[in-house]
Amino acid sequence: MKSKMIWLCFVLLPFGLLGQENKKVKATFDNEPIVAVLQTIEDQTGYAIYYEASWLDSLTYSGAFDQTSVDSVLFSILESTSLEYYMSGHRIFLTKGVKIIDQPAISQALHQQGKTVTDVELDLLFAREYLNMENQGEIGQSIVEVGDRNKLKPRASSTIAGYIKDSETNEPLAGVVVYSKDPSVASSSDMNGFFSITLPNGKRELIVQYVGMKTTKQKIVLYSDGQLNIDMVVDVIALQEVMIESESAANVEDVLIGVSKIDVQETKNVPLVLGENDIMKIAATFAGVQTMGEGSSGFNVRGGKSDQNLVLLNGATIYNASHFFGFFSVFNSNAIQSMDVYKSGIPAAYGGRLSSVFDVESKKADVDKFKGEGGISPVTAKLTVEVPVIKGKSGLMLGGRTTYSNWLLKKVGNADFSENEVFFADGILRYDHQINDNNDIEVSGYYSSDNFRISSDTVFSFSNFSYKNGNASVKWNHRFSNQVDGSLSAVYSAYGYDLSYDESPPNNFVQDFGINEAAVVADLAYYADEVHTLRGGAQLKGYQINPGTKSPQTSESLVAEVSIDKERALETTLFLSDEYILSDRLTLYGGYRYSFFTNYGPQTVKNYQPETVKNPDTVIGETVYDDGDPVQFYHGGEIRVNARYALDDESSVKASYNRTRQYLHTLTNSASLSPTDTWRLSSTYIKPQVADQYTLGYYRNFKSNMIETSVEVYYKDMDNLIDFKVGSQFLLNPNIEMVALQGPGRSYGVEFSVRKSGKLNGWINYAFARSFIQLDSSHPEERINNGNEYPANFDMPHTVNMVANYKITKRWSFSCNFTYNTGRPVTYPVGIYDFKGMQAVHYSGRNTFRMPDYIRLDIGLSLEASHKIAQLAHSYWSFSIYNVLGRDNPYSIFFDVRDGQVNGYKLVVFPTPIPTITYNFRF
Numbered sequence: 001m002k003s004k005m006i007w008l009c010f011v012l013l014p015f016g017l018l019g020q021e022n023k024k025v026k027a028t029f030d031n032e033p034i035v036a037v038l039q040t041i042e043d044q045t046g047y048a049i050y051y052e053a054s055w056l057d058s059l060t061y062s063g064a065f066d067q068t069s070v071d072s073v074l075f076s077i078l079e080s081t082s083l084e085y086y087m088s089g090h091r092i093f094l095t096k097g098v099k100i101i102d103q104p105a106i107s108q109a110l111h112q113q114g115k116t117v118t119d120v121e122l123d124l125l126f127a128r129e130y131l132n133m134e135n136q137g138e139i140g141q142s143i144v145e146v147g148d149r150n151k152l153k154p155r156a157s158s159t160i161a162g163y164i165k166d167s168e169t170n171e172p173l174a175g176v177v178v179y180s181k182d183p184s185v186a187s188s189s190d191m192n193g194f195f196s197i198t199l200p201n202g203k204r205e206l207i208v209q210y211v212g213m214k215t216t217k218q219k220i221v222l223y224s225d226g227q228l229n230i231d232m233v234v235d236v237i238a239l240q241e242v243m244i245e246s247e248s249a250a251n252v253e254d255v256l257i258g259v260s261k262i263d264v265q266e267t268k269n270v271p272l273v274l275g276e277n278d279i280m281k282i283a284a285t286f287a288g289v290q291t292m293g294e295g296s297s298g299f300n301v302r303g304g305k306s307d308q309n310l311v312l313l314n315g316a317t318i319y320n321a322s323h324f325f326g327f328f329s330v331f332n333s334n335a336i337q338s339m340d341v342y343k344s345g346i347p348a349a350y351g352g353r354l355s356s357v358f359d360v361e362s363k364k365a366d367v368d369k370f371k372g373e374g375g376i377s378p379v380t381a382k383l384t385v386e387v388p389v390i391k392g393k394s395g396l397m398l399g400g401r402t403t404y405s406n407w408l409l410k411k412v413g414n415a416d417f418s419e420n421e422v423f424f425a426d427g428i429l430r431y432d433h434q435i436n437d438n439n440d441i442e443v444s445g446y447y448s449s450d451n452f453r454i455s456s457d458t459v460f461s462f463s464n465f466s467y468k469n470g471n472a473s474v475k476w477n478h479r480f481s482n483q484v485d486g487s488l489s490a491v492y493s494a495y496g497y498d499l500s501y502d503e504s505p506p507n508n509f510v511q512d513f514g515i516n517e518a519a520v521v522a523d524l525a526y527y528a529d530e531v532h533t534l535r536g537g538a539q540l541k542g543y544q545i546n547p548g549t550k551s552p553q554t555s556e557s558l559v560a561e562v563s564i565d566k567e568r569a570l571e572t573t574l575f576l577s578d579e580y581i582l583s584d585r586l587t588l589y590g591g592y593r594y595s596f597f598t599n600y601g602p603q604t605v606k607n608y609q610p611e612t613v614k615n616p617d618t619v620i621g622e623t624v625y626d627d628g629d630p631v632q633f634y635h636g637g638e639i640r641v642n643a644r645y646a647l648d649d650e651s652s653v654k655a656s657y658n659r660t661r662q663y664l665h666t667l668t669n670s671a672s673l674s675p676t677d678t679w680r681l682s683s684t685y686i687k688p689q690v691a692d693q694y695t696l697g698y699y700r701n702f703k704s705n706m707i708e709t710s711v712e713v714y715y716k717d718m719d720n721l722i723d724f725k726v727g728s729q730f731l732l733n734p735n736i737e738m739v740a741l742q743g744p745g746r747s748y749g750v751e752f753s754v755r756k757s758g759k760l761n762g763w764i765n766y767a768f769a770r771s772f773i774q775l776d777s778s779h780p781e782e783r784i785n786n787g788n789e790y791p792a793n794f795d796m797p798h799t800v801n802m803v804a805n806y807k808i809t810k811r812w813s814f815s816c817n818f819t820y821n822t823g824r825p826v827t828y829p830v831g832i833y834d835f836k837g838m839q840a841v842h843y844s845g846r847n848t849f850r851m852p853d854y855i856r857l858d859i860g861l862s863l864e865a866s867h868k869i870a871q872l873a874h875s876y877w878s879f880s881i882y883n884v885l886g887r888d889n890p891y892s893i894f895f896d897v898r899d900g901q902v903n904g905y906k907l908v909v910f911p912t913p914i915p916t917i918t919y920n921f922r923f
Contacts, residue, residue, distance in 0.1 A: 084096070543571070
């Protein structure tokens with residue numbers, strides 16, 4: 001380092017801009033003396049730096065540079081000091097109290113074009129000169145340079161791109177509005193927090209708004225295309241009052257229809273289910289989403305079967321999303337950030353299921369400080385921690401949950417059921433690492449295990465059962481430019497169960513089932529401008545299914561060994577979408593998805609007599625396929641179209657058409673998913689399911705978006721729906737085509753929704769929904785209800801859900817949850833007759849009768865601990881009563897013939913109110 005006479009710089013003024021090169025600096029400094037920092041700059045760039053040594057005594061600097069220009073480095077390290085700098089050729093002069101300004105490159109460029117500096121605002125010259133002239137009292141009011149000064153093109157426009165995140169948690173914020181008043185241009189951030197906006201070059205002001213965050217105003221000097229990352233600060237005052245509003249006016253402004261966005265904070269406003277905040281239970285309170293009640297898992301969305309819903313966790317499939325007979329979901333809410341539910345208007349990037357998509361995103365760890373959150377209830381305990389790995393760059397989120405008590409089963413209204421045992425546990429992790437401004441990596445994993453022992457005379461008819469979920473994903477996000485970003489993901493999912501019977505040695509057995517999939521997904525987005533976005537990509541996915549094996553458990557067992565051939569398939573998909581804001585009122589979205597599905601060997605396929613029913617008597621041979629041989633090939637396109645027309649600032653009309661295809665099927669005789677359900681692939685005789693859905697909606701907000709209302713009408717045509725022949729057995733059946741039937745179906749309905757924020761907040765939904773299926777054939781064995789249309793198992797015409805939360809004080813709040821469903825269809829015995837000396841039961845037509853209506857009211861009371869910031873941990877207590885009315889809501893109705901009489905029985909899971917107290921904490 002040199003210490004020279006500073007007056008030399010005045011001699012060299014005329015040569016100030018000659019011979020400068022775009023040297024770069026790459027270094028990290030942690031409270032280093034500025035003298036050492038300047039030495040590093042000299043070593044890496046070859047510049048000679050001149051200064052008075054006494055000016056730098058006791059000055060230090062901390063920061064990192066990655067191929068950063070010398071000009072920007074000097075600006076950063078000297079910004080908080082009284083020193084100035086001047087660059088001349090390969091020499092840099094530091095001054096104190098003297099500012100050296102000659103004609104800058106911008107001015108030269110303007111003069112060369114025959115313009116004066118006044119053609120552009122003067123503050124294009126240097127951002128630093130305004131630090132003492134601007135009001136620094138507001139958040140984001142410092143001047144920020146975007147782009148390269150030397151690339152300035154006067155009267156042209158440039159694109160600003162970057163990421164928006166929560167300054168406290170480093171979580172990306174989706175749906176943030178970024179706009180400029182002069183000129184009037186707006187944009188919004190995507191799910192990764194990425195935004196892009198194009199503005200004229202010059203001095204501009206960006207306004208950044210998001211519900212629950214303080215509005216940020218950022219003044220910029222825009223030279224050329226460049227990056228600007230924005231951190232937002234939580235608005236504490238707003239959060240005390242607005243607890244369930246996710247995105248202001250999103251229901252009116254979004255082009256997609258039938259979409260619900262759920263923030264994990266919303267779960268705190270609903271009475272706890274057995275001490276657990278559950279994001280999936282929140283989804284069940286939305287219009288169009290139905291559940292069969294206690295003891296059932298899965299959901300029925302707009303007249304679809306429960307297997308027609310795609311549940312994703314960080315992009316990887318979850319095949320069984322329930323614990324504890326459906327009382328809990330597999331998602332630990334403390335480890336979840338958000339969930340998007342698509343009932344219609346499904347983006348082209350999603351596919352593989354007929355009815356809906358539940359896209360769950362786990363929490364991203366804080367990269368700056370250690371955090372934790374947990375809870376303890378009489379049924380479960382859970383803990384989630386966030387650990388910074390490399391401060392400011394990477395973090396690890398770890399979450400775990402388990403149950404430790406069977407006391408709840410004693411409350412079940414069935415003596416046999418109350419003697420059973422249940423256990424579950426799950427764990428989740430996510431690691432995020434920011435490589436640089438253009439690259440970051442996400443790694444996540446999930447595993448859950450359920451084990452229970454059930455008495456032999458219950459509906460499961462075996463004694464030991466366990467099932468496991470697992471998935472993993474790796475995602476690389478890359479920003480190619482300010483207008484193009486993309487991602488490459490690899491995901492893996494697995495689900496399987498094992499069951500055994502050991503009550504009687506001659507009948508002991510073990511049985512299993514398993515399905516796994518692996519996929520690679522490439523996704524690319526092009527932000528043409530603030531009103532036009534193109535997305536496209538491809539997916540390659542492989543499936544492998546073990547339909548089941550059964551073998552004797554001990555040598556004393558007389559059970560015969562059964563093994564069904566494994567099934568394998570490959571699915572390839574291409575997708576493309578285009579969202580275009582044509583005007584302030586009209587927005588269009590168009591998408592197209594095309595998939596290719598191949599089922600391949602080894603496999604043995606039976607051949608049947610043409611035009612006859614498929615049963616053992618009509619088999620005429622079989623075809624054997626070797627390993628890798630294609631068995632059956634299917635393909636087809638899926639159109640996704642959405643349109644939004646704004647009537648005014650507070651109301652809009654939307655319409656959509658969606659075609660979806662599904663190559664996977666569950667084989668079950670029940671209305672909801674069961675742990676013993678088996679998944680099978682489309683094959684020679686089982687065709688893919690196809691659906692066409694048409695939706696029209698009207699949306700209107702009141703009182704500055706405090707009240708949101710909507711009404712949606714839909715109609716859905718479906719084909720190749722699966723049902724079963726009378727007396728069918730799916731479990732361990734190697735020839736499912738002999739028992740499965742496929743036919744057309746339809747569903748339609750209307751959904752009303754009102755949502756309110758404020759001190760009294762919540763929502764109320766009503767849905768009228770019907771779902772039918774028709775199985776007709778020239779063969780009586782394959783005809784159901786004489787070929788007439790009949791209600792599906794999950795057809796429930798009327799559903800009412802109400803969730804309300806009242807903030808009594810800053811610490812006390814009261815909540816309630818009311819649910820009403822029409823009873824689902826059931827088939828009743830209507831008579832007994834004797835046939836050749838034997839009694840037989842005669843049943844009604846399929847699904848002719850209905851179970852009693854389902855009604856349930858839950859209430860809850862929450863007490864938050866002190867709101868003081870300076871304390872080790874923050875906590876709150878939750879008191880809730882589940883089924884406070886004590887109503888006997890039947891899960892199932894079954895019949896038994898005893899002494900010539902047909903007796904009906906109902907299984908009631910929770911016939912009495914269930915009180916729960918939960919302690920939650922965070923630190």
